[in-house]
Amino acid sequence: MKHRSAQSSRIFTAVVRQHRIIRPRYRLLTLELDAKGSAAFASVMPGQFVEIDAGPLSLPQDKDIPAELLDSAKRNIMLRRPFSFSAVRHKGNKFEIDISYHVVGPSTVRLTTLVPGDSLSLIGPLGNGFRIDQSRPITVLIAGGMGSPPIQHLAAYLKSQYPQMRVTAFIGARSINEIPFDIGTDSEGGIIFPAFSSVGVPHAMTTDDGSLGVKGFVTQLVEKLLVPGPFQTDKAILYACGPEPMLATVSRLAAKIEVPCQLSMERMMACGIGLCQSCAIKTRDPQAEDGWSYRLCCKDGPVLDGKDVIFD
Amino acid sequence: MTKANLSIEFAGLSLKNPVFTASGTCGYIDELAAFMDVSALGGFTTKSITQHPRKGNPTPRIVETDAGMLNAIGLANIGLDRFLREKVPLIAQYDTAVFVNVAGRTIDEYVAVTERLSQEKAIAGFELNISCPNVKKGGITFGTDPQQVETITQAVKKVAGAKPLMVKLTPTVTDITVTARAAIAGGADALSMVNTFTAMVIDIESRRPILANRTGGLSGPAIKPIAVYLVQRVYREVAKPAGIPILGMGGIRNASDAAEFLIAGATAVAVGTASFIRPDCCQSVLDGLCDYCRRHKIANIRDLTGTLQD
Numbered sequence: 001m002k003h004r005s006a007q008s009s010r011i012f013t014a015v016v017r018q019h020r021i022i023r024p025r026y027r028l029l030t031l032e033l034d035a036k037g038s039a040a041f042a043s044v045m046p047g048q049f050v051e052i053d054a055g056p057l058s059l060p061q062d063k064d065i066p067a068e069l070l071d072s073a074k075r076n077i078m079l080r081r082p083f084s085f086s087a088v089r090h091k092g093n094k095f096e097i098d099i100s101y102h103v104v105g106p107s108t109v110r111l112t113t114l115v116p117g118d119s120l121s122l123i124g125p126l127g128n129g130f131r132i133d134q135s136r137p138i139t140v141l142i143a144g145g146m147g148s149p150p151i152q153h154l155a156a157y158l159k160s161q162y163p164q165m166r167v168t169a170f171i172g173a174r175s176i177n178e179i180p181f182d183i184g185t186d187s188e189g190g191i192i193f194p195a196f197s198s199v200g201v202p203h204a205m206t207t208d209d210g211s212l213g214v215k216g217f218v219t220q221l222v223e224k225l226l227v228p229g230p231f232q233t234d235k236a237i238l239y240a241c242g243p244e245p246m247l248a249t250v251s252r253l254a255a256k257i258e259v260p261c262q263l264s265m266e267r268m269m270a271c272g273i274g275l276c277q278s279c280a281i282k283t284r285d286p287q288a289e290d291g292w293s294y295r296l297c298c299k300d301g302p303v304l305d306g307k308d309v310i311f312d
Numbered sequence: 313m314t315k316a317n318l319s320i321e322f323a324g325l326s327l328k329n330p331v332f333t334a335s336g337t338c339g340y341i342d343e344l345a346a347f348m349d350v351s352a353l354g355g356f357t358t359k360s361i362t363q364h365p366r367k368g369n370p371t372p373r374i375v376e377t378d379a380g381m382l383n384a385i386g387l388a389n390i391g392l393d394r395f396l397r398e399k400v401p402l403i404a405q406y407d408t409a410v411f412v413n414v415a416g417r418t419i420d421e422y423v424a425v426t427e428r429l430s431q432e433k434a435i436a437g438f439e440l441n442i443s444c445p446n447v448k449k450g451g452i453t454f455g456t457d458p459q460q461v462e463t464i465t466q467a468v469k470k471v472a473g474a475k476p477l478m479v480k481l482t483p484t485v486t487d488i489t490v491t492a493r494a495a496i497a498g499g500a501d502a503l504s505m506v507n508t509f510t511a512m513v514i515d516i517e518s519r520r521p522i523l524a525n526r527t528g529g530l531s532g533p534a535i536k537p538i539a540v541y542l543v544q545r546v547y548r549e550v551a552k553p554a555g556i557p558i559l560g561m562g563g564i565r566n567a568s569d570a571a572e573f574l575i576a577g578a579t580a581v582a583v584g585t586a587s588f589i590r591p592d593c594c595q596s597v598l599d600g601l602c603d604y605c606r607r608h609k610i611a612n613i614r615d616l617t618g619t620l621q622d
Binding site: 010011053055075076077078079080123267268269270271273274275276277278279280281293294 | 336337338339343344346347359367368370371372373374375376377378379380381383385388532533585587588589590591592
């Protein structure tokens with residue numbers, strides 16, 4: 001008997017429920033998944049991603065396209081784009097997911113035209129998310145810029161699934177204009193990120209230009225605070241997502257203080273499902289003659305152990 | 313009218329329909345099987361296999377263009393041993409004609425890989441990759457020289473046993489009918505065409521090529537009209553007189569695209585880049601071809617091949 005399978009269940013449709021401008025170039029898209037998508041999301045993990053097809057969407061009018069993208073973002077598109085999600089919620093028997101995005105190119109410019117009721121084709125959830133190490137209840141989350149959404153999802157996930165864990169988050173961005181979620185104030189007037197405070201995760205923020213929180217890189221703040229001794233390294237783990245130089249620093253820092261870290265990586269992808277082989281990441285491989293091999297960001301990652309990733 | 317008969321005869325094989333996957337865009341079979349019923353396909357062409365594992369090129373390996381994409385993967389693959397151990401048993405589970413795309417740096421390597429696989433029952437045939445534009449040795453360096461095309465085809469054909477050998481042609485030549493003739497002279501049982509076009513995308517800020525390999529192969533809708541033209545030419549001038557079938561490809565996204573290739577002279581068609589966007593694209597091409605046959609009262613899809621009117 002030959003094998004017959006038609007498991008197209010991870011290709012599904014989602015309907016826009018909300019679309020909100022967070023900053024001039026940052027949006028928050030809330031999507032309701034259809035029955036197929038909701039079934040596929042039943043065991044979703046933070047750090048996984050979806051592939052969105054913005055190809056069928058039209059361009060906004062020129063006046064609604066950021067001036068510096070008028071040229072580059074108006075070309076035709078063909079491929080899907082990978083997006084992580086910042087939240088996953090049960091809504092009756094369906095799932096709702098939040099996708100934060102930065103308007104940077106031809107696909108994201110098209111996404112800005114979406115209004116509630118519009119539908120989109122998605123594939124997902126794809127890849128391997130963060131693997132929660134229960135033997136290490138002191139969890140430090142580190143996010144940089146557009147790496148923040150999966151870290152936000154992870155914070156909420158850890159607090160709901162492992163209430164005994166001590167979760168702290170460090171969030172960095174280039175400036176206040178590049179924070180991809182809402183900024184609020186606490187009862188004493190201090191700046192907070194409701195995305196983290198609402199789930200009870202203490203957090204600190206940095207910006208490169210000092211326009212919000214501590215001035216400098218998020219990794220500088222982390223390095224200052226994670227001093228072995230006061231920081232119980234044998235019970236701790238770092239989870240990070242952000243630009244590659246940040247991840248490289250987190251990886252070095254983790255190695256120095258002897259704490260494991262998991263990094264959510266990013267690569268250009270044509271498919272997101274292991275067909276195109278384009279999203280290669282250089283990793284240590286004792287089996288390989290020369291000690292390294294490529295792994296695919298989409299199938300082997302996007303979350304990889306920091307000790308395995310080779311940063312050139 | 314009853315449902316059209318989609319079955320075809322292709323290089324000595326009876327296939328249930330003319331829709332294939334194109335090599336390099338569908339993995340080894342299991343990757344795509346997670347998204348569609350692979351056994352519904354007439355044929356499946358695997359990712360390239362070389363004798364030893366290859367890491368492939370540094371990243372970026374792809375870049376999107378206006379109506380397509382460039383890739384420079386560089387034949388990244390798991391190598392012959394792992395392919396035999398891990399993938400051939402999987403391939404055996406599916407009811408479709410699996411062609412293994414064979415690549416190498418030297419003729420000996422092509423021969424070694426083909427010879428070893430020629431005994432595998434699960435494998436229906438071979439596709440000779442002499443048209444990959446993204447490696448320094450082998451690939452396109454064989455495919456652009458008619459003498460080399462004939463020599464390598466002959467050498468591989470000798471060890472392919474009873475399995476059909478398909479030769480994949482590059483469009484990056486002055487006259488593709490010359491290389492097509494050379495492949496047939498070497499003993500090719502079928503031609504697959506076309507592979508990608510060598511191309512470049514430049515980052516105007518850094519003034520560097522975007523791909524780490526500098527150049528890559530252009531695929532997608534951008535190349536479709538050129539591919540249709542080349543298939544039509546090779547069919548009329550070479551393949552039809554020689555009685556050799558063509559597996560047509562280049563930018564096929566839907567049944568209309570596929571029908572164009574069949575009319576131009578292809579016996580079967582392959583979906584490549586479109587599978588990246590819709591992993592179940594082959595299925596919709598197949599369904600659409602059924603509709604096309606119904607609308608045009610075509611009883612046997614094989615009758616559509618080469619019906620281009622003057």
